Amino acid sequence: DGGITQSPKYLFRKEGQNVTLSCEQNLNHDAMYWYRQDPGQGLRLIYYSQIVNDFQKGDIAEGYSVSREKKESFPLTVTSAQKNPTAFYLCASSIQLDPDTQYFGPGTRLTVL
Amino acid sequence: AQKVTQAQTEISVVEKEDVTLDCVYETRDTTYYLFWYKQPPSGELVFLIRRNSFDEQNEISGRYSWNFQKSTSSFNFTITASQVVDSAVYFCALMVIQGAQKLVFGQGTRLTINP
Numbered sequence: 001d002g003g004i005t006q007s008p009k010y011l012f013r014k015e016g017q018n019v020t021l022s023c024e025q026n027l028n029h030d031a032m033y034w035y036r037q038d039p040g041q042g043l044r045l046i047y048y049s050q051i052v053n054d055f056q057k058g059d060i061a062e063g064y065s066v067s068r069e070k071k072e073s074f075p076l077t078v079t080s081a082q083k084n085p086t087a088f089y090l091c092a093s094s095i096q097l098d099p100d101t102q103y104f105g106p107g108t109r110l111t112v113l
Numbered sequence: 114a115q116k117v118t119q120a121q122t123e124i125s126v127v128e129k130e131d132v133t134l135d136c137v138y139e140t141r142d143t144t145y146y147l148f149w150y151k152q153p154p155s156g157e158l159v160f161l162i163r164r165n166s167f168d169e170q171n172e173i174s175g176r177y178s179w180n181f182q183k184s185t186s187s188f189n190f191t192i193t194a195s196q197v198v199d200s201a202v203y204f205c206a207l208m209v210i211q212g213a214q215k216l217v218f219g220q221g222t223r224l225t226i227n228p
Contacts, residue, residue: 031214040122040220042204042206042218042219042220042221043158043204043216043218044218045215045216048213056213088156092158094214096214099146099208099210099214101148101160101163102160102216104150104157104158104160106155106157107156107157109156
C-alpha cells in the first residue's frame with residue numbers, strides 16, 4: 001500500500017535534548033513538507049523540500065532542522081533551541097505539479113518533559 | 114498576505130441534522146486554490162476537496178457539498194444528514210503558488226455529531 005509513515009507516534013524528550021522525527025513516503029512524490037499543529041490552531045509550515053538535497057524554511061523554522069538525502073525520506077530534527085517543542089507534527093507530500101494536493105501522514109505527538 | 118478564517122471553533126449537532134462549516138479567505142492573487150481536510154481523532158489529515166479560483170461551480174460528493182463564492186471570498190462546506198462518523202476537526206486551507214506550494218490553514222472547526 002502506498003502512503004506516508006511517521007514514526008514514532010508518541011515521543012517524549014527531556015529539555016535540552018535533540019530529537020529526530022521520521023517521515024517516509026512510497027508514493028514517488030517529489031515534494032515533502034513538515035507542519036506543526038498546536039491545540040486549537042491550524043497547521044503551520046516548518047520546512048519543505050521540492051527535490052532531493054534541497055529544502056527551504058517555512059514560517060516557523062527556528063529551532064528545527066531537516067535533511068533530504070533520499071526522495072522517500074524527510075526527517076525533522078527538533079533541536080534544544082526550539083523554545084516550545086511540545087506539539088503534534090505532521091508530514092506531508094505531493095507530486096509537485098502546479099498545484100498538487102498534499103497528502104498527510106498520521107503524525108507524531110512530541111512531549112517535552 | 115494570505116489568511117484563512119474559520120470563525121466557528123466548535124459545532125455540536127444531533128445526528129441526521131445538516132451542518133455548514135464556514136470558511137473565509139483573503140488573498141490578492143487571482144490564481145489560488147482552496148482545500149478542505151478532515152482530521153479524525155486519530156490525527157491524520159484526510160483530503161476532501163480541492164478547488165481552483167476559476168471554477169466557482171458548486172460540488173457535491175455524497176452527503177458532502179461545497180459552496181464557493183468569490184464575491185464573498187467564502188468556501189463553505191455542508192454535511193447533509195450528519196452521522197457520528199463525521200465527528201472530526203475540519204480545516205479549510207488556501208494555496209497560492211509563489212515559487213512553492215504553501216498551504217495556509219484556518220484554525221479548524223471541531224464538529225461533534227451526537228447520536
